[in-house]
Amino acid sequence: MKILIVDDEQILLDQLRQAFEGQRYMVETALDGEQALDKLFDAPFDLIILDIMLPKQDGLSVLREIRQAGMSTPVIMLTAKVESDDKIAGLDLGADDYLSKPFSLDELMARVRALFRRSGGQTDPVLCFKDLQLDTVSREVAKAGRLVELTAREFSILEFLLYNKNRAVSRFNLTEHVWGDTFDPFTMSNFLDVHIKNLRHKIGDSGHGSIIRTIRGVGYIIKGEDK
Structure with a gap:
């Protein structure tokens, strides 16, 4: 399974990369929306973990662009904001799940596993x-x-x-x-x-x-x- 994690916090990216690679996932990272789109249109991914507040291009616009391009890759949205409008906007644009910061790594891992089960992700290792x-x-x-x-x-x-x-x-x-x-x-x-x-x-x-x-x-x- 290959995951793209998009967040502008380098320390968080490093922590998540280490955690997911420890579970045998393949991980790529991006620090801003433009870099995320470059990677998404360059190679296939099984899951995207996408922060809303990003430099250059925010997470909602990244989500909108990939959905308009016909990309159905499951997306978990992350945000430090508490407003329900962000959650509603993300879900309306095609996000599959939503997690507010700060979050438990165990909870994120559980949501990733659940999303892979729901989406019928590749199980053959x-x-x-x-x-x-x-x-x-x-x-x-x-x-x-x-x-x-x-x-x-x-x-x-x-x-x-x-x-x-x-x-x-x-x-x-x-x-x-x-x-x-x-x-x-x-x-x-x-x-x-x-x-x-x-x-x-x-x-x-x-x-x-x-x-x-x-x-x-x-x-x-x-x-x-x-x-």
Whole structure:
């Protein structure tokens, strides 16, 4: 399951990212409405946790825009405001749930689980492509039935590419997902190339019919039929 959390409080974002990743969710974050829209229209998400009070573009306008675009991704709205008008406006625009700040992390987690159940979200934790399988719960990878030992970074790269199967993933989005804000393009520019090379070697990805394809000047893609 992949979640986008949108809030202008960096400390809260970091706390929520850590909590959800600890529950095996894939997490992306955004600090303002414009950044949120860029990410939402760049890659699919299973759930959006969206604060109302945001810089550049507020949460209600973000919600309005994605619903007008036909995006049905479940949305939980967050706000520090207590006025019922905000809640009504969010629900009218298509929000699925609503939580006022400050909130309990346990309550947010419970609402996320309930929303996934109601929306019929993906329950199979195994991502597959041809004879390659990645279990997002046990964090095991197998190729043709043989377990493959990957580092945490290599696993994250493969998981992200498999989740976005048949979609081009830019180098920027991939490094942001794997390294987060710690990635420095000036001193770590070759880190991704080294990890991709090692990952390809470990999963026997070479020659005709390779799994991870390079899109020159863009990034990478896993493309084709599952079988």
